[in-house]
Amino acid sequence: xxxLTENYFREILAGIISIxxxxxxxxxxxxxxxxTAWIGFGEMExxxxxxxxxxxxxxxxxxxxxxxxxxxxxxxxxxxPLDEFGKLCELRHAIxxxxxxxxGKNAVKLELPNSRNSVKIKVGYxxxxxxxxxxxxxxxxxxxELFINISTKWLNEWPRTPAYRDQNVNAxxxxxxxxxxxxxxxxxxxxxxxxTQIKTRNQIVRTNAA
Amino acid sequence: MVDxxxxxxxxxxxxxxxxxxxxxxxxxxxxxxxxxxxxERNDLLRSINPGYASSNPSIPPLVLV
Numbered sequence: 001x002x003x004l005t006e007n008y009f010r011e012i013l014a015g016i017i018s019i020x021x022x023x024x025x026x027x028x029x030x031x032x033x034x035x036t037a038w039i040g041f042g043e044m045e046x047x048x049x050x051x052x053x054x055x056x057x058x059x060x061x062x063x064x065x066x067x068x069x070x071x072x073x074x075x076x077x078x079x080x081p082l083d084e085f086g087k088l089c090e091l092r093h094a095i096x097x098x099x100x101x102x103x104g105k106n107a108v109k110l111e112l113p114n115s116r117n118s119v120k121i122k123v124g125y126x127x128x129x130x131x132x133x134x135x136x137x138x139x140x141x142x143x144x145e146l147f148i149n150i151s152t153k154w155l156n157e158w159p160r161t162p163a164y165r166d167q168n169v170n171a172x173x174x175x176x177x178x179x180x181x182x183x184x185x186x187x188x189x190x191x192x193x194x195x196t197q198i199k200t201r202n203q204i205v206r207t208n209a210a
Numbered sequence: 211m212v213d214x215x216x217x218x219x220x221x222x223x224x225x226x227x228x229x230x231x232x233x234x235x236x237x238x239x240x241x242x243x244x245x246x247x248x249x250e251r252n253d254l255l256r257s258i259n260p261g262y263a264s265s266n267p268s269i270p271p272l273v274l275v
Contacts, residue, residue: 001274004250011243043239088274095271123270125263131274132255136247143244183241184248 001128002092005085005135006054012146013067014045015179019172021161022153026067055093057086064142070149078145081138088131094121147180152209173201 017023027048036047054060060082064070072078090109094102100121102112107119123131154176158164164172177197185191195203227233239246254273263270 001251001254003275004247004254007250008243008247011239011246015243091271092275095275100271121271122267123274124267125258125260125270128258128263128270128273129255132251136251139244139247179242180244181242182244182248184245 001132001135002055002085002088005139008139009054009060009063009142010046010049010052012142012179013049013063014043016068016146016150017045017048019175019179020150020153020158021163022069022157023067024163055089057082057089060085064146068146068149070145076145077141078138081134081141084134085138088134091121091123143180143182147176148209150176150180151204155204155209170201173197173204177201 013023017027027045030048032044032047033050036044036050040047049063052059052063054063061072064072064078070076070078072082087110090106091102093106094100102110102119102121107115112119151173154169154173158172159169174197177200181197182191186194241249258269258273
């Protein structure tokens with residue numbers, strides 16, 4: 001579950017880099033392994049995150065801030081689910097690296113009480129469901145915040161860049177939409193304010209992305 | 211003659227991986243990143259139910275990671 005969340009971060013950041021000239025600018029000095037040219041070369045941008053572990057809230061915050069300019073703070077919806085995700089990452093560390101035995105420093109980070117004996121991770125069905133909700137909540141929050149950020153750049157910043165100056169802005173918005181839009185959420189009635197791509201685009205223009 | 215060096219545990223087998231390609235598949239990713247997450251998440255959660263989780267307590271932590 002946690003690695004799926006990590007992969008979401010890789011895919012969404014790679015997708016943004018591939019379409020946003022501002023993110024391209026900020027990521028241009030990132031290194032790629034030559035092997036990316038041979039395996040997975042259809043998604044070259046994703047290779048920029050091969051050596052990045054997103055199972056750490058600090059890395060998530062740093063990447064969102066440095067590449068996109070989204071700062072995780074109490075004023076946006078990412079902060080709380082990211083804190084909860086951080087707790088799951090401490091558990092993950094124990095499961096992956098020490099057969100489920102929680103190291104002292106990880107236990108302290110989780111503010112667990114002192115214990116004479118070692119502490120073992122015990123995840124049952126309901127804990128797994130709760131963890132899945134935490135990961136989903138984080139992915140949903142990040143998807144919305146990044147969509148708002150990139151749509152605002154599409155409106156105000158992209159048309160002024162040499163890369164997109166004479167481009168069809170509607171075609172560019174389609175790329176933004178396809179990167180963030182969830183068919184799953186739409187089919188399951190989970191989108192709170194459901195609009196078509198064109199109506200969304202028109203509303204962004206009419207409200208100046210407010 | 212009995213070898214004391216082999217007296218504490220089983221000896222290692224000489225197994226090798228027959229074909230590493232059998233362990234991988236080409237990923238066909240065409241969904242948006244959030245839908246890829248949902249699809250994989252749903253596949254994972256469908257693979258386990260409350261009865262299975264309580265009879266196999268070592269599995270849910272592996273699903274979590």
